[in-house]
Every structure is written in C-alpha cells, then in structure tokens.
Amino acid sequence: MGKITKIMLGLNIVAGIIGIVFGMGVKGDLKKANTAKEEAEASAAQIENGTSSLKSDKTKLQEELGLVKGEIESLSNRLVAASSNLGDAQKQETEAVAALKVAQTEAAKLQSKLAEVTGLAQEHTKLKTTLADYQALGTVEEVRDWKKKATRPKPTKPGENGPNKPKPPKPQPTAGAEIGKIVSFDKKFGFYVINRGTDHGVKNGDEFKVVRAGNLVGKIKIADAQPSVSIAEPIKELTRQQLQPGDILRK
Structure with a gap:
C-alpha cells in the first residue's frame, strides 16, 4: 500500500472512532435529558x-x-355589656348602702321612741299606784287630820283590852329585813308614803333605814x-339627800 493510502485509512479509522464515541455521548445525553424531563414533570405535578x-x-x-x-x-x-352591668351594680350597691344607713337611723329613732314609750308606760303604772295610795289615804284634809291625830295619845275604851277581847298578833318587822318601799313624796307637805301599814306590823313611831343600791341614804319615822x-x-339629821320613790326600807 502506498503511503497516502495508509494515511487515508488511518484517518478513516480515527473518524470512525470519533463518530462512535460522539454517538455514544449523544445517546447518554438524550437519556439524561429524558430522565430530567420526567423528574421535572413529577416535580411540577408535586x-x-x-x-x-x-x-x-x-x-x-x-x-x-x-x-x-x-x-x-x-x-x-x-x-362592654359587663362594664355596663358593673357600673349598674356599683350604683345599686351605693344606693343600697345609703338605704341601709337611712334604715339604721330610722331604727335608732324607733328604738328611742320605744324606750320613751316604755318609760311612759312604767311612769303611768307608778302614777296609778301612787294615785291608788293617795286615794287609800283620803283627801289632803284627811291626811292633815291623820298627822294631827298621830301626835295625840289615843284613848283606850273601857274593856277594849280586857281578857275577853285579846288582840290578834300582827307580824313584827325583824332587824335588817326589808320592810317595804317609798311609793311617793308630797312636795307640798313634805311627807312620804310607803307601801306598808298596820297589817304588816308597821305602827306609829317606827323608824326605818332608807337604802338605795345597797347604800344607806337616810332614815324615816312613821307619822300615821x-x-x-x-x-x-x-x-333630817340622818337624811342628807332627797329620798326617792323606789328606795328600800329596812328595820
């Protein structure tokens, strides 16, 4: 073979090899491209x-x-509604407190009036008792006569205390015992009325201690x-202060 022929043959062989190599590369790229396309489509779907x-x-x-x-x-x-209700509740509470104060004031007034009425009722009872005592004593003139008679010796009727008419025994106050109470005082004539008499063993000339709250405040003498x-x-020499109704009498 000639030298030129050998060269041409060599070039053809090289070209064939290059074609084979190039063809294999293109096929690989196409395959990769198809794979990338499929992956891209899957990604797009996702x-x-x-x-x-x-x-x-x-x-x-x-x-x-x-x-x-x-x-x-x-x-x-x-x-908003709760805030409004709270305002109403606070207003109602304020009104209730004010009403309570008014009610307490009225209750205090009523309590005072009740105490006053109770005191008047007690005073009325005392006055009725005093009136009954005065009525039992008689008129003012009769009281004066009693006071005069109290200073005179009472004559004894013949045979009044004889053996055929013995006097029934009367209770005698014992020393220290409570005898009775002062029920009233006559400012005009300056004498006291006590709620005990001869039926209780009290007699003219008896002297009694006057006690108030456990303390000795004076002494009285029965005139009639x-x-x-x-x-x-x-x-008077044993009484340093004004005696009062309700004071206790002791022997």
Missing part, C-alpha cells in the same frame, strides 16, 4: 398538588380567621300608819 393544598389551607385559615374575628367581636360586646299604807317623815 408543586401543583402542593399549590392546591396551600390554597385549601389558605381557605381554611381564612375561615378560621373569620371565626376568630367573630369571637373577638362577641367578646368585645360582652366586655294605816292598814295598807303609812305616812312617814324624814329624820
């Missing part, structure tokens, strides 16, 4: 699915946001003893 899911999630979130806004608005309205009540006069 992205599309993800986009749909995101749209669905967005819709749900918007709905939930709307519900939350509704709850916030409802709570705001309830807060009647069956149920007696007239007494204070022993």
